[in-house]
Amino acid sequence: MAELPSALWKYTNIQLTTADAAVGVSPKEIIWTYRKTTLYRYRSSRRRHPVPVLLTFALINRPDIFDLRPGNSFVEFLLEEGYDVFLVDWGYADEEDAETGLEDYALEYIPRAIREVRRTSGADEITLIGWCIGAVLTGMYLSVTPDAPVRNWIPLTMPFDAANTTYETLLGNDEVDTDWLGQHGAFLPGTYVDTVNKMLKPVPNYIGTPLRLFRQVQDGTADRSAYQPMARWVADNPNFPMRAFRQWVTWVYKENRLARGRVRLRGKKVDFAAIQQSILVVTATKDHIAPRDGTMPVFDVLTSGDVEHLDGVGGHIGLMAGSRARGEIWPHLNAWLEPRSQSTRPV
Numbered sequence: 001m002a003e004l005p006s007a008l009w010k011y012t013n014i015q016l017t018t019a020d021a022a023v024g025v026s027p028k029e030i031i032w033t034y035r036k037t038t039l040y041r042y043r044s045s046r047r048r049h050p051v052p053v054l055l056t057f058a059l060i061n062r063p064d065i066f067d068l069r070p071g072n073s074f075v076e077f078l079l080e081e082g083y084d085v086f087l088v089d090w091g092y093a094d095e096e097d098a099e100t101g102l103e104d105y106a107l108e109y110i111p112r113a114i115r116e117v118r119r120t121s122g123a124d125e126i127t128l129i130g131w132c133i134g135a136v137l138t139g140m141y142l143s144v145t146p147d148a149p150v151r152n153w154i155p156l157t158m159p160f161d162a163a164n165t166t167y168e169t170l171l172g173n174d175e176v177d178t179d180w181l182g183q184h185g186a187f188l189p190g191t192y193v194d195t196v197n198k199m200l201k202p203v204p205n206y207i208g209t210p211l212r213l214f215r216q217v218q219d220g221t222a223d224r225s226a227y228q229p230m231a232r233w234v235a236d237n238p239n240f241p242m243r244a245f246r247q248w249v250t251w252v253y254k255e256n257r258l259a260r261g262r263v264r265l266r267g268k269k270v271d272f273a274a275i276q277q278s279i280l281v282v283t284a285t286k287d288h289i290a291p292r293d294g295t296m297p298v299f300d301v302l303t304s305g306d307v308e309h310l311d312g313v314g315g316h317i318g319l320m321a322g323s324r325a326r327g328e329i330w331p332h333l334n335a336w337l338e339p340r341s342q343s344t345r346p347v
Contacts, residue, residue: 021228024064036091048082056134098186161259190237
């Protein structure tokens with residue numbers, strides 16, 4: 001009891017200064033901008049792979065999760081392994097982005113970013129890594145672009161078949177009226193998306209995480225440098241452009257069009273069977289956002305001659321950004337990617 005006031009002060013100090021935590025601090029330069037979107041380049045002093053890597057994330061969180069903090073940064077890891085790394089930042093949507101749809105991201109933003117990656121790096125082909133919605137957007141692009149200058153595709157925790165998932169129950173019912181939303185808003189506020197996601201696991205998110213931090217403060221094991229960057233990233237939720245949100249909810253959760261092969265972008269059918277790049281599908285055993293069972297049906301569709309699966313222990317974010325990611329996930333990604341990132345394709 002005598003130590004309680006001190007523990008409360010330390011706990012409160014950590015929480016109140018979280019917004020000041022540094023996130024995404026690896027040195028980078030702006031290569032290209034288009035409306036809200038920015039393409040960054042991270043230069044490697046050890047570059048030895050001629051095929052550069054382009055990272056894309058979801059529309060509802062910041063891409064800083066790829067570069068969370070020094071010592072726990074996937075960008076940093078790739079640079080150390082000798083890759084030339086680029087990252088797409090979708091920015092913060094506002095009223096002028098109300099009519100931006102999934103087709104805009106998949107058929108305009110991504111191709112333009114790839115063009116600039118190739119121009120800047122001098123490479124003929126690239127590796128495309130997409131996480132969550134970013135995985136779907138990159139898959140959409142590849143499925144309708146047979147001549148895409150992409151050698152490798154790595155979809156991370158990709159929603160594909162929404163049948164019997166939590167999000168289908170939450171968003172696929174008639175009470176979620178996307179037409180009404182479209183009439184009353186230009187975007188879905190990021191804070192709303194954050195609250196809904198946290199309510200999927202309310203006890204762990206609203207009670208478990210704060211309580212665990214307080215107990216760590218009490219026993220002297222709290223790691224401010226690890227806790228604050230993740231907490232800051234979790235709280236930073238961009239708005240979801242309304243047209244893209246309505247399409248996402250309808251196509252994925254209401255009508256399950258992606259798994260049924262019934263999505264068309266500007267008259268072109270999205271068919272993942274058409275993707276012929278080398279593919280590494282990555283799933284997470286404890287993922288409740290994009291459950292493993294909802295990703296696995298993609299293997300019934302893919303026809304590429306080079307398809308592999310990496311099933312990692314962890315949740316939707318922890319798989320790639322958790323404390324064990326550097327030792328258990330990233331080396332496997334590199335082992336798969338390295339032979340496929342040389343001047344000539346592996347036989």
